[in-house]
Amino acid sequence: MDDLSIIELFRERDEKAIAEIKQKYDKLCLYVAGNILSQREDIEECINTAYYEIWNNIPPESPNDLRTYLCRIVRNIAIKRLQYNSAAKRNPKFTVPIDEIAECIPSDKGQSLSDDILADAISRFLRTQDEKHRKVFVRRYWYGDPLSKIAGYYDMKEKTVATYLFRTRKKLKAFLQKEGYDYE
Incomplete structure (x- = not known):
């Protein structure tokens, strides 16, 4: 399914949108979050949070590039999680x-x-x-x-x-x- 169709599913509040975006971009999200976080549970939680955020943001937002939009959200959530996990200590990985x-x-x-x-x-x-x-x-x-x-x-x-x-x-x-x- 192409990105415009997935965005349209989000606009219609069709839960199939989550399944479609997950099928198309889950590996990419794992890669982006995995380069920032090291624990599998944190990575999966970060990605699920990103899907939830997209569900809440579309509509009213309408991204021109769903892939970049999703990666930005995953990356920002992962960075926040890394900061939370290493509040008093520095994690040199990222x-x-x-x-x-x-x-x-x-x-x-x-x-x-x-x-x-x-x-x-x-x-x-x-x-x-x-x-x-x-x-x-x-x-x-x-x-x-x-x-x-x-x-x-x-x-x-x-x-x-x-x-x-x-x-x-x-x-x-x-x-x-x-x-x-x-x-x-």
């Missing part, structure tokens, strides 16, 4: 990518940053990058893949992947500064 990208993302002190506007700016920036740089960036900061796994995907050395990421983060920061984002 905090490293978050710490890396944090230097490029402006703080919202004194500004009312909209996540959607910032996400749109990052998307526009990524569209200006060549395909390999863009894919490496997304694998690291969206899917949370370790450098070794990314290197394996693209037949590169880990140092090359790290260099790609460093340079792309540097370009992203400059791009966002041109867009008027403040880093103070």
